[in-house]
Amino acid sequence: MRSFPLLLVMLLSILLLACKPAANSGPAADVTPVAVENPPACVLRAGFDAWEPYHYLGQGQQPQGLDIEILQTLAAELNCELSLEQDTWAALLRKLQSGELDILPGASISSERERYAWFSRPYRQEQFVLYQRQDAQLNFPNLAAMLSAGHKIGLVSGYFYGTEVDELLGQMPESFVSAQLSELNMARLLDEEISALLEDSMVATAILRRKGLDRYISASSLRLPESEVYLMLSKGSVGEQQLQQINAVLDKLQQDGSLAKLIAKYQQ
Numbered sequence: 600m601r602s603f604p605l606l607l608v609m610l611l612s613i614l615l616l617a618c619k620p621a622a623n624s625g626p627a628a629d630v631t632p633v634a635v636e637n638p639p640a641c642v643l644r645a646g647f648d649a650w651e652p653y654h655y656l657g658q659g660q661q662p663q664g665l666d667i668e669i670l671q672t673l674a675a676e677l678n679c680e681l682s683l684e685q686d687t688w689a690a691l692l693r694k695l696q697s698g699e700l701d702i703l704p705g706a707s708i709s710s711e712r713e714r715y716a717w718f719s720r721p722y723r724q725e726q727f728v729l730y731q732r733q734d735a736q737l738n739f740p741n742l743a744a745m746l747s748a749g750h751k752i753g754l755v756s757g758y759f760y761g762t763e764v765d766e767l768l769g770q771m772p773e774s775f776v777s778a779q780l781s782e783l784n785m786a787r788l789l790d791e792e793i794s795a796l797l798e799d800s801m802v803a804t805a806i807l808r809r810k811g812l813d814r815y816i817s818a819s820s821l822r823l824p825e826s827e828v829y830l831m832l833s834k835g836s837v838g839e840q841q842l843q844q845i846n847a848v849l850d851k852l853q854q855d856g857s858l859a860k861l862i863a864k865y866q867q
Contacts, residue, residue, distance in 0.1 A: 639680040644701045644836075645670050646684045646691040649780060651805040652865050653705050656685060665865040666704035669722065672857065673830075676848045687779045689757035698835025706831035707759040715834055717842045720849050721827035723862055727760055729821040730803055731795045732788060737819055742767060745795070745821075746774040753777075753784030753796035760797055761823055785812060795819065801865070 647654035647662065657663035662683045674681035684691075684700065694700045696715040705725075708718050729752070731737050739745040746752070746767060754760065756777045768775055776793050778784045784796040785806065798806075800818070807813040830849075832842060852858040 637678065639678060641677065641679040642682055643670075643674050643677070643679040644682045644684070644699070646686060646694060646700045646703050648686060648688045648691060650688075650705065650799075650802055651809070652801055653799075665723075665861060668861055669852075669858070670702070670704055672852065672861075673845065673848055676851070677844060687757075688755065689779070692757050695831065695833045696835070698833050701833055701836050703831045706829050707761070707826060708829060709759045709765075712759070712831065717832040717834060717837060717839070719830035719832065719842065720846050721829055722849050722853070722858060723828045724825050725799050725801075725828050726825045727797045727823040728800045728803065729795050729797055729819045730785075730788070730816050731819045732791075733815055733817050735794070737795060737821075739821070742821065746771050750774070750794035751776055751792075753787055753793045755779070755781055755784070755798075761826060763823065764797070781806060782810070785810075785816060789815060797823070 647664075647667065649655050650664075652664050653666040654662065654664040662685070667683070670683075671681055684694075686694070691700065691703055692712075695703055706712070706716075706718070712718075729737075729742070737745060737750070739748065742752070742763065751774055753776050754764075756779055759765070776784070776787065778787070781796070781798050781802065784793065784798075787793045788796055789812075800822075803818070804813075807816055830845065832845070849858070
């Protein structure tokens with residue numbers, strides 16, 4: 600009688616084996632390959648300061664502006680990923696010099712900067728204008744005469760305003776007051792700490808309208824000569840071959856009219 604359970608177990612094992620599904624011997628399922636876009640060939644680390652309408656943080660704290668769009672177009676043409684970092688202009692210059700950043704837009708050439716930076720072909724122009732309080736009577740033929748009369752002018756730290764201002768800075772440094780942002784100079788102007796400030800005409804127009812200060816501050820008749828604007832690239836992280844590639848893209852954008860269309864968009 601003890602052999603019956605063993606026989607029952609053997610019969611159940613045979614039945615379970617017989618019920619096991621057969622291995623799938625049919626054809627393998629078709630696998631459609633997924634198309635993968637070309638990965639970026641490089642990363643372009645760019646810096647910018649608050650300088651509306653050229654570069655600034657707009658809606659949603661996203662970088663916007665004319666120079667931002669130019670940098671985005673440049674990176675796309677080079678098949679590079681664009682990394683954007685905001686800081687003050689003086690801090691950005693230090694980072695470019697050390698190689699922490701590759702490129703800065705909206706730069707002017709100076710002998711000091713040429714020690715650590717390459718400069719692209721010029722891609723637009725700018726003009727600095729002297730701004731004063733609406734009720735001011737500053738009728739001077741030039742900046743030198745104004746400073747000699749005891750007036751002070753506000754500048755933004757790290758900006759290059761051309762040889763005329765550079766020479767006056769060397770001769771009368773006490774006549775200039777520096778700030779990290781143009782808005783600070785406007786506040787000083789309204790508080791009568793300075794008599795006037797120098798700013799790019801498009802930048803000043805944008806700030807004055809946005810802050811409702813165009814009723815109190817206006818452009819004077821004193822203007823600096825128009826000057827060329829360049830992309831500035833770190834010699835610590837960018838080679839001459841990359842500089843040539845960037846110049847080739849700028850040439851293309853100028854020749855096909857893309858650059859002119861972008862600039863016209865922000866002049867409206």
